[in-house]
Amino acid sequence: MPAAEQRDEVEMLWLMLLIRRFEERASQQYQAQKIGGFCHLYIGQEAVVTGAVATTRFDDYVITAYRDHAHALARGTSANACMAELFGKDTGCSRGLGGSMHFFDKEHHMYGGHAIVGAHVPLACGLAFACKYRNEDRVTLCFFGDGAINQGAFHEALNLAALFKLPVIFICENNLFAMGTSVERSTSLKQIIDRAEGYDIPGCVVDGMNFRHVRDTLSEVVASIRKDPHPAFVEARTYRYRGHSMSDPASYRTKEQLEKYRLDDPITRLRAQLTREGKLTNEKFDELDKEAKRIALEAVKFAEESEEPPLEKLYDYTYANGAVKAAPSLPKNNSAAEKKAAAAS
Amino acid sequence: MSEMRQITYRQALNEALAEELERDPSVFLMGEEVAEYNGAYKVSQGLLERFGxxxxxxxxxxxxxxxGLGVGAAMVGLRPIIEFMTFSFSLVAFDQVVNNAPNMLTMSGGQFNIPITFRGPNGPAHQLGATHSHATECLYANVPGLKVCTPATPRDAKGLLKTAVRDNNPVLVLESELLYSSKGLIEPAETELLIPLGQAEVKREGADVTIVCYAQTVPLALAAAEQLEDEDISAEVLDLRSIKPLDERAIYDSVAKTHRVVIVEQDRPFCGVGAEVCYRIQKNIFDELDAAIARVSQEDVPIPYNERLERAVLPNADKLIAAVKKVCYA
Structure with a gap:
C-alpha cells in the first residue's frame, strides 16, 4: 500500500513526455553540432526518475550521475535552462559552465550532475548527513548506473550510510550496460540488489519500465525513511534505447533486445493504463505530446538566442567571495582573457 | 594587550577547533580516530567529551x-572539518579533494560553494617510508578552487585554521607532524586570533639574502640564519604561511631589499612550490636580482626508510647554508 503522498499520474505522464521530447531535440541539436562535449541520453529510462519524484517532496534532495537531463527536468528545472546549458549559454542551469554532464539547480534541490562514476555517491551521504544533523525529515535520492557499483567510492558510501543511518535512497538505474560492458561482464554478483545486503541496507528490485511499480515501491521506502532515518537500496531494471552517449552506436547489444524493451515502453504503458481506466483520452494525450514537443522546440530557440557566458566573468566562479588575487602592482593573470573580451566586443 | 603565553602547535590547533565548534553549530569534525581515540596525533583531544x-x-x-561526505554536507551549508590522519592518505580521496570540492562552484555556475576544511599532518616526518611521507602542497596548490596554507608556528596554526573554517571555499590546512610538540608564543586564549590566508610573515629581518620558506622549513631557515649571522651574512626569513593564495607582495618587498633569494621547501624539486615562486620573482622583479635564485628541496626520489638516506633526501641546514653562500658569492 503506497504510504507517501503522490502526484497526479497524468501530470507524471506529461513529465515523461517532456523528458522524451526534450532529449529527442537535444539529440538532433547534438548532431547539428550545436551541443559540444559528451551527451548521454535517458530515453527509455523515464519511468525511474519520474516514479521517484512522483512520491517525494519538492524539498527532498536529488543527486545523480552524468545522464542527468531527465533528473533536472523532473525536479522542475525549465526545459529552456536545460537546453541552454547544453548549448553552453549563460542562461543555462549551470550558466553554461557545466554542460550536459553537470546540471545543477539549487532552487529545485537538484545537486548535480556528476561525471566521475561513483564519485557522487559519497556526496549523497553528505546531503543526507546534513538532513539528519539538522533534524530535517528530507530524503536524499541518489541515482547512479550499474557501472557505479564497482567503484570504491560507492562501497565506502554505502558502508557510511548504513553505519550513520543516513536518510538516503540509493537508486541503481540498471540499464544492463556500463558504457559497452554488460553487467555480467563487470559484476561478480548475479543480482545487483545483493550488493545492498552486504551493507545491511534493505533493498528491493523494481521494474524500471513501469512508472507505477517504481512509484509505489519507492512510496513505501520513503515513508519508512521519514519515520526513522535509514538508507535503502532500489535496483530499477531499465533500458536505454540509445547508445551510452551520442557517439556510441551500441553495437554490443542486439536489435532483438532493444525491440523487446521498446515494446515495454514506459510512456506507452502508463498511457494505456490511464486510458483503460478512463483517466485519459487520446485527444488529451495528443494535446500533452504536442505541448511537450512545442516546449522542446522553444527551448532550442531560447538556447540559440541566449548569450554566451561573458569572458570577463571567467574568474568569478573559481572562489566564493572573490578570486584569489595577485599582488596589486602586477598585471592581472587574466589579461589574456581580457584581451579576448576586448577583441570580441 | 594581555600577556602572550607559550603553547604547543598541537594545543593551538586544538584551541582553534574548539573555538570554531563553539562559535558555529554548523561546524563538525570528522575523520579516522578523531573522537574516541582523541586523534591519532591528539589534536582533537577532549573534543568528543566537550561537543559530543x-x-x-x-x-x-x-x-x-x-x-566526499564532507563535500556533500558542505553543498547544503554545513562547514565540515575533515581530518586526514596524514595527507599521504588524502591521495586515496584525491578525486573528492581535486575533482569535487574545488570544481563544484564553477560547474554549478556559481550555485554551490564548498566551505570545507581538510586538515592533518603533511610532509615527511621521520623514517615513515615513501607512502607516509608525501608533501602534497604542490599537488593541491596546482588546483584552481583550492586554497592551501602551511602553518609553521602555534600562532599561525591557530590563526590560519580558524580562518580556514570560516572561509567559504575548500581550504587545506597542511600541518606538520614534526611540529606538533613545538612551542611558541601566542595571544591569550580569550583573544580572537584570525590570520588571513595569503599573508606571508617575515619571521626574521635581514639585509643580505631572503630565505623563502614554509612549514617544516621555517625552523630550519631560522636556525640557518643564526649560523649565518656568525659568518656576517644577514638573512631575512620569509615564511609564506599560505601557498595559495601566494603573498607575492611580501616576496617582492623582501627581494627588493636583499636582492638575493634562496627558496627552501619541504616538497620535491620538479614542479615544486619553489619553482613557481622562482618563476614569479624573475618574471616580475628580475632587475632586483643580483644572483641566480637557488632552491633547496627534497631530492627527486621516493623517500627511503633508512635514516641516513632519508636525511640525504630532505633539505637540511648544511644544504641551505651552502645555497645561501652561493647566492651571496661568499
Whole structure:
C-alpha cells in the first residue's frame, strides 16, 4: 500500500513526455553540432526518475550521475535552462559552465550532475548527513548506473550510510550496460540488489519500465525513511534505447533486445493504463505530446538566442567571495582573457 | 594587550577547533580516530567529551567516502572539518579533494560553494617510508578552487585554521607532524586570533639574502640564519604561511631589499612550490636580482626508510647554508 503522498499520474505522464521530447531535440541539436562535449541520453529510462519524484517532496534532495537531463527536468528545472546549458549559454542551469554532464539547480534541490562514476555517491551521504544533523525529515535520492557499483567510492558510501543511518535512497538505474560492458561482464554478483545486503541496507528490485511499480515501491521506502532515518537500496531494471552517449552506436547489444524493451515502453504503458481506466483520452494525450514537443522546440530557440557566458566573468566562479588575487602592482593573470573580451566586443 | 603565553602547535590547533565548534553549530569534525581515540596525533583531544558524538565523528578507514561526505554536507551549508590522519592518505580521496570540492562552484555556475576544511599532518616526518611521507602542497596548490596554507608556528596554526573554517571555499590546512610538540608564543586564549590566508610573515629581518620558506622549513631557515649571522651574512626569513593564495607582495618587498633569494621547501624539486615562486620573482622583479635564485628541496626520489638516506633526501641546514653562500658569492 503506497504510504507517501503522490502526484497526479497524468501530470507524471506529461513529465515523461517532456523528458522524451526534450532529449529527442537535444539529440538532433547534438548532431547539428550545436551541443559540444559528451551527451548521454535517458530515453527509455523515464519511468525511474519520474516514479521517484512522483512520491517525494519538492524539498527532498536529488543527486545523480552524468545522464542527468531527465533528473533536472523532473525536479522542475525549465526545459529552456536545460537546453541552454547544453548549448553552453549563460542562461543555462549551470550558466553554461557545466554542460550536459553537470546540471545543477539549487532552487529545485537538484545537486548535480556528476561525471566521475561513483564519485557522487559519497556526496549523497553528505546531503543526507546534513538532513539528519539538522533534524530535517528530507530524503536524499541518489541515482547512479550499474557501472557505479564497482567503484570504491560507492562501497565506502554505502558502508557510511548504513553505519550513520543516513536518510538516503540509493537508486541503481540498471540499464544492463556500463558504457559497452554488460553487467555480467563487470559484476561478480548475479543480482545487483545483493550488493545492498552486504551493507545491511534493505533493498528491493523494481521494474524500471513501469512508472507505477517504481512509484509505489519507492512510496513505501520513503515513508519508512521519514519515520526513522535509514538508507535503502532500489535496483530499477531499465533500458536505454540509445547508445551510452551520442557517439556510441551500441553495437554490443542486439536489435532483438532493444525491440523487446521498446515494446515495454514506459510512456506507452502508463498511457494505456490511464486510458483503460478512463483517466485519459487520446485527444488529451495528443494535446500533452504536442505541448511537450512545442516546449522542446522553444527551448532550442531560447538556447540559440541566449548569450554566451561573458569572458570577463571567467574568474568569478573559481572562489566564493572573490578570486584569489595577485599582488596589486602586477598585471592581472587574466589579461589574456581580457584581451579576448576586448577583441570580441 | 594581555600577556602572550607559550603553547604547543598541537594545543593551538586544538584551541582553534574548539573555538570554531563553539562559535558555529554548523561546524563538525570528522575523520579516522578523531573522537574516541582523541586523534591519532591528539589534536582533537577532549573534543568528543566537550561537543559530543554528533559533532566529533569517527569514521571507518574510507578517505574517499568521508571526504566526499564532507563535500556533500558542505553543498547544503554545513562547514565540515575533515581530518586526514596524514595527507599521504588524502591521495586515496584525491578525486573528492581535486575533482569535487574545488570544481563544484564553477560547474554549478556559481550555485554551490564548498566551505570545507581538510586538515592533518603533511610532509615527511621521520623514517615513515615513501607512502607516509608525501608533501602534497604542490599537488593541491596546482588546483584552481583550492586554497592551501602551511602553518609553521602555534600562532599561525591557530590563526590560519580558524580562518580556514570560516572561509567559504575548500581550504587545506597542511600541518606538520614534526611540529606538533613545538612551542611558541601566542595571544591569550580569550583573544580572537584570525590570520588571513595569503599573508606571508617575515619571521626574521635581514639585509643580505631572503630565505623563502614554509612549514617544516621555517625552523630550519631560522636556525640557518643564526649560523649565518656568525659568518656576517644577514638573512631575512620569509615564511609564506599560505601557498595559495601566494603573498607575492611580501616576496617582492623582501627581494627588493636583499636582492638575493634562496627558496627552501619541504616538497620535491620538479614542479615544486619553489619553482613557481622562482618563476614569479624573475618574471616580475628580475632587475632586483643580483644572483641566480637557488632552491633547496627534497631530492627527486621516493623517500627511503633508512635514516641516513632519508636525511640525504630532505633539505637540511648544511644544504641551505651552502645555497645561501652561493647566492651571496661568499
Amino acid at each position: 558524538p554528533k559533532r566529533i565523528i569517527d569514521t571507518p578507514i574510507s578517505e574517499n567516502g568521508f571526504a
